[in-house]
Amino acid sequence: MKIIVNLDVMLAKRKMKLQDLAAAVGITPQNLCILKTGKAKAIRFSTLASICKNLECQPGDILEFCAHPKKMTFPSYKKKIPHFFCAIF
Numbered sequence: 001m002k003i004i005v006n007l008d009v010m011l012a013k014r015k016m017k018l019q020d021l022a023a024a025v026g027i028t029p030q031n032l033c034i035l036k037t038g039k040a041k042a043i044r045f046s047t048l049a050s051i052c053k054n055l056e057c058q059p060g061d062i063l064e065f066c067a068h069p070k071k072m073t074f075p076s077y078k079k080k081i082p083h084f085f086c087a088i089f
Contacts, residue, residue: 004064007036010055024054 022029034040
């Protein structure tokens, strides 16, 4: 089981830089980068709410649950599916 953080996708959709979002939210770019790369162990609801407010999105647009990300493969290619495809298949 894994929680996938799609913050980079939302930043790209909104054409916003990580540093700009960090300044708007009030956290350091390093802490936002830790969240973006999925290395964060926790996030405060107030921080998540501020991120969603600034990106004009819902928490579900940023966070995604994936039960078995490493076990899934493309049927014809037999390669591992990148984690961001987990919800599609």
